[in-house]
Amino acid sequence: MKEIDLLPVVRQIMLDFARRTGLSPAAALPRRYLWTDAFAVCNFLELYRQSGDDTCMALALALVDQVHETLGRHRPDDARSGWISGLDEAQGRLHPTAGGLRIGKKMNERGPGDPVDAELEWEQDGQYYHYLTKWMHALNQVSTVTAEPVYNGWAGELARVAHAAFVAGPRGRRHIHWKMSIDLSRPLVPSMGQHDPLDGFITCHQLMACGPRGGGLARQPDLSRETGELEEICLGRNWATNDALGLGCLLCSAWQAAWMIAGGYFARHELLLAMLEDALAGLHSFSAIHDQTLPADYRLAFRELGLTIGLHAAERLQRLVAEHPARFTQPDRLAAVLAQLLRYSSLAEAIEKFWLAGANREAGVWTDHGDINMVMLATSLAPDGFLRICP
Numbered sequence: 001m002k003e004i005d006l007l008p009v010v011r012q013i014m015l016d017f018a019r020r021t022g023l024s025p026a027a028a029l030p031r032r033y034l035w036t037d038a039f040a041v042c043n044f045l046e047l048y049r050q051s052g053d054d055t056c057m058a059l060a061l062a063l064v065d066q067v068h069e070t071l072g073r074h075r076p077d078d079a080r081s082g083w084i085s086g087l088d089e090a091q092g093r094l095h096p097t098a099g100g101l102r103i104g105k106k107m108n109e110r111g112p113g114d115p116v117d118a119e120l121e122w123e124q125d126g127q128y129y130h131y132l133t134k135w136m137h138a139l140n141q142v143s144t145v146t147a148e149p150v151y152n153g154w155a156g157e158l159a160r161v162a163h164a165a166f167v168a169g170p171r172g173r174r175h176i177h178w179k180m181s182i183d184l185s186r187p188l189v190p191s192m193g194q195h196d197p198l199d200g201f202i203t204c205h206q207l208m209a210c211g212p213r214g215g216g217l218a219r220q221p222d223l224s225r226e227t228g229e230l231e232e233i234c235l236g237r238n239w240a241t242n243d244a245l246g247l248g249c250l251l252c253s254a255w256q257a258a259w260m261i262a263g264g265y266f267a268r269h270e271l272l273l274a275m276l277e278d279a280l281a282g283l284h285s286f287s288a289i290h291d292q293t294l295p296a297d298y299r300l301a302f303r304e305l306g307l308t309i310g311l312h313a314a315e316r317l318q319r320l321v322a323e324h325p326a327r328f329t330q331p332d333r334l335a336a337v338l339a340q341l342l343r344y345s346s347l348a349e350a351i352e353k354f355w356l357a358g359a360n361r362e363a364g365v366w367t368d369h370g371d372i373n374m375v376m377l378a379t380s381l382a383p384d385g386f387l388r389i390c391p
Contacts, residue, residue, distance in 0.1 A: 006381040007050055009356075013378040014043050014059070021371055023063055032070040033104035036372045037063055038134035039386060043378045045145050046385025057146075064142060064151070067135070068096035071104055074182065075125065078108060084183055085161075097158035100127045100165065100184050101135060109182050126188050127180045129196050130249075132162045133203040137386075143211040144390050152211035156221025159204050163226040166196075167233075174233050176200070194241060195249060197233035198275070202253045204230065209265035210390045234271070239278040242285035245303040248310030250279045251341075252387065255313035258320055259389050262327045269329040276317075276337045279310075283344050292350055296363035301355050305376035308348035312383040314341045352380055 017023075017040060022030030044060035047053065072092070074080040083092035085099025092098075105125040110116070136155040143151035165184035166176045176196045179189035204223040211220065239250055254275040260266035286307075318338040325331035354360055355377050366373050379386050 007047070010043065010378045010382045011047055011051075011056075013374050014040065014047065014056075017371060017374055017378075018059055018063075023066060024059060026062070026066070029076065030066055030070060031104075031371070032067055033371060034067065034071055034101055034128075034131040034135055035103075036375050037067050037104075038131070038138040039379045040375045041138040042141050042385040043375065043382065044385075045141055046382050046388075049145070049385070050382070060142060061146075064139070067101065071101040072096045072099065075102070075108055078182075080183075095154075095157060097135075097139075097154045098161060100132060100158065100161055100180075102126070102182055103128055103131055110188060112186065121179070121189060124188075126182055127162075127165075127184060128178070129162060129166045129176055129180075130193060130199050132158055133199045136203050136207060140207055140211055141385070141388070147212045149212045152207060153221070155207050156223065159200075159207060159221065159223055159226060163200070163204075163223075163229070167229060171232070174229060176233065194237075195239060195246060195253070197230050197237070198239060198253055199249065201227055201230040201234055202256045205260060205266055206256055206389060209260050209263065231268075239275055240281040240285075242282050242289060243303070244286060244290070245306035247279055247282045247286060248306035248308070248313075250275055250282070251310030251317075252313045254279065255317045255387060256389060258317045258328075262320055262324050263390075264327075272328075273330060273334060273337070276314075276334065276341065279314075280337055280341050283341065287344065287347070290347075292347075292354075296354075296360040297365050299354075299365065300369070301366055301373040302369055302376045304351045305355065305373070305380045308351050308380040309376070309383050309386065311342075311345055311348040312380065313387050314338060315345065316387060318342060348380070352377070 021032070041060050041063050044056045044063065047056040048060065072085070073083055082089070083096070083099060084102065085092060085095065087095060087098060102125055105123055107124045109125045110121065136158050139151045139155035139158070143149060143155070161184070165180055167174055168177060168187075169175050175192045177187040177190050178193050178196070180187055204227045207221050208223055241247060241250070254272060257266060257268065257272045257275065261269060261272060318335070321328055321331055321334050321338065328334055355373070360366065
């Protein structure tokens with residue numbers, strides 16, 4: 001399927017999303033969710049790039065503002081109020097990411113004295129590190145498309161505050177908490193997500209490498225201390241997983257790394273190869289357990305579509321290596337791994353075709369996660385909004 005042919009479909013999906021979630025027309029209490037909204041911003045930017053329609057750019061910028069005004073503040077059902085950073089109104093608007101951003105779950109976070117319920121924790125608010133990195137990426141994309149440095153400045157502020165709150169432990173034994181409280185004062189889930197350190201390491205390098213230059217807050221952020229500590233956590237880790245969404249995110253991180261290597265911004269060639277080899281091992285495992293004949297009620301669209309986005313990233317990575325082999329230390333080995341990865345390209349097309357079918361989008365498992373499913377489908381159909389790093 002050619003992306004350009006799917007733009008009307010993507011546009012309709014995103015306009016429906018804007019209406020459903022209270023973005024346009026703007027609702028007094030919009031339904032904002034940080035992961036979904038990060039991908040949505042990138043989708044609106046891509047629609048603008050492809051069509052030149054100023055409406056799409058306006059929606060992208062309005063969504064950024066709405067996320068900050070909603071998820072950068074305490075919940076309506078919380079005794080606390082105002083910006084979660086503790087800043088006053090004026091300073092909060094100048095620095096909307098200075099306290100991090102809430103996930104946007106329907107339930108309030110677990111209180112300090114409440115018992116831990118592992119199942120309930122999935123439904124409760126707080127902050128996730130890997131959601132914050134996705135928002136950093138979205139802000140960086142806005143900055144490069146609009147040539148407005150302030151967005152990358154906000155991303156840099158978010159990177160610093162997230163690192164300070166989530167990264168714990170002494171040198172040599174550092175780790176990243178999976179989930180923190182809304183005010184970042186205490187860990188809610190202290191264990192570490194498999195790809196969180198990698199995600200942070202790659203994203204922080206991207207913020208330093210990409211985006212318009214400027215002065216003050218808007219200058220390219222210096223995240224050398226953060227990247228140094230994140231690299232330490234990454235050392236010696238295995239990134240292989242058979243989780244569809246995890247695989248997709250791993251391939252997207254590999255694409256980010258490869259783009260920065262080709263541009264001379266990043267020199268971790270061995271890490272790029274390790275990511276791709278581990279992704280290949282994970283895909284072998286995933287393909288052995290994935291049953292494409294299962295009906296929609298037994299599948300999670302947003303997780304499958306995360307994988308298809310990653311496979312689209314691998315396609316772009318293969319072209320990048322083929323066009324600029326001299327910029328990579330082991331281009332032949334990279335090409336061989338990528339050729340094996342892209343044997344699974346038909347899987348991406350099959351997943352997209354399955355979820356484009358109207359009947360499958362009537363299943364309860366689709367409607368229960370409707371916002372994230374529709375946005376991830378749009379990203380998969382027009383992935384350059386999310387995957388393009390610099391213009």
